[in-house]
Amino acid sequence: MYRFRRVLLTLSLALIPAFAGSAFAQSAAAPSPMLAPEASEPIQKLNAIMEQLQAKASSGEATSAEDFAPEVAALEELLASYEGQVDEDIARIAMTVAMVKAQLGADLDTVVAQLESVTTTYPGTQAAAMAGQMLQRAAAAQAKEAAAAKLVGSPAPEIDFTWSTHDGLTKLSDLKGKVVVLDFWATWCGPCIRSFPQVAELTAHYAGSPVEVVGVTSLQGKVHGLQPTPIDTAGDPEREHELMNDFIAAKDITWTIVFSEQEVFNDDYGVTGIPHMAIIAPDGTVRHSGLHPAMPHDEKTAMIDAILEEFGLPVPTSE
Template structure:
């Protein structure tokens, strides 16, 4: 999860035309205007008010209200009920939200995204209430909920994720591959608004499906480029740059030698100039943000300046084992530093792979060490998950504060995820010393304490590259 993600999101909102901006507000139906007012009140409403709102949303006549907006309202009501600890009511509301009819055309993407958020929250509710076995059957109730490409791609992405989270890794891979094969190759009929959900699905393909992933990303990038050069839409610029970045990243992670980064950057600047010609002032700002972010990401692909240098000396707090540990104990061993965060989904998804790596090579002299930061979390014993103790607290206050509650939260979190390799926490300055720009970041250190490789991400390709490097260093 890169720190540029926020930049990309802001930029994407500039160049994406959502339903509100694409329609004249005066042309909205009275029902849609009423829903807009409701959206503004949901977060301040109590249980009774939310139940009344839910009934109103459910009874709105089809054809007189924007369906994407309707699903958003229903989903937000469920989210607010969850905040109020009305979990059963929230679950019922999420089910109502995902049963609502979908929109077509340009609104289909937003509709599918909002549906996905509601369904995801319902899945988390089932997991947290000990009903994980119901997640996939519940999702499958909505397999034929919509025939739009946006929905199919979004649904497939959600389902493969939950197959993975519930422990069916092989099932997740097979379902993902099958879904991509059904949606590709793209045709001239592929709509611009379908490219984002298609990209979000394809990017999850693993190392064993690298050829399918590469050809699919190439097709998405080509469709995006065509839409921009023809002046049809500026929205795909973010998809185009994401495809180029991911293709480059995968090539490096898959072990290709002498990867030419300029090859993947070629044409991006020229395409941005074409986009600028068609852009409004607001869109131009978004395109510039995307371009700057892309350039930084590609720069980060270059070999780390840390390679060949000794591990920086930084202050650490050992979290596990509780009695503390020492890097001195690791002299003569190969060490993998796994930089992660408690809020980072890809980081958590890589835990089993890191644990497997540790178990596989432990006797040969490997030590995996998890490295996290202070983020101001504590453990919610009722919901059994970490929560931010103060949403508005400054990072400087977190760094200098008492970390006892967060140490406890991290230990509980690691226990939940069955992680038993050493863990430590560092401050933001330490992150900078290690050159950490995104999470997860993996740094491989040889037996002499010299950094030999820096990897990012949690993909199969990344972990395959990591395994190869560890094996080589252990055999030196």
């Protein structure tokens, strides 16, 4: 459910500038074309409310959703004043109401109902199409989240490795008997790269312990981070593998890196975004999934140490 809300929120932040003068996402340096004099009366009224909302948000005086209640009420009243009118402008107002509510943390059912209303009340409009897109993507994320939740406590789905820095490592089950920390990542993923110091710290903490940190990626057709522009490796897996050695050296990677036969956005592990970390017990069961590698070090080690203790394996002493 959390991921479902996160997808709706991410999409609302991305799409809202297309529907209103500027909620929280659009800068003053890039004014909306909606502010042009030729804007229709409904859109001019919408922009006026959104300008008030943005001004309040920018002032720093509003610290909770309740502080924006007058603006939300004004948006709802504006939409109600055009009840029965079906066109692009009114659909835009309805979509803005839904997105503002999503950003302000409204009850998920309320946001979904608002989006569904846009699709049914204003069919054929741009707003209806975008509302449908948001609902479809969020529903897909929710399905993956549900699958990931069922995964915890179940046997870890097999992952086949086509290339590895660990000699002889060809599949995930080869590591059975150890605690395995999987970090799904790619060279183009900024948050993945920024979390490398935390992954290195975790690797160093468990040096000499039955804990294996494994960075899982898959063929992407390009390698980022070695030159000012990405290096094209489409159709040349051997070249991409070779460049990974250069990437590992350039980024001081100290943990195992593998290319998986499966996509890095691995459905079996509910990977809808990267980085995505999972922790597997020595018996091959998944104990945690959907973690971020940059989460606090103490939280990660507490999870791993608990598993080591459960299986009677040595736990590193604190320095």
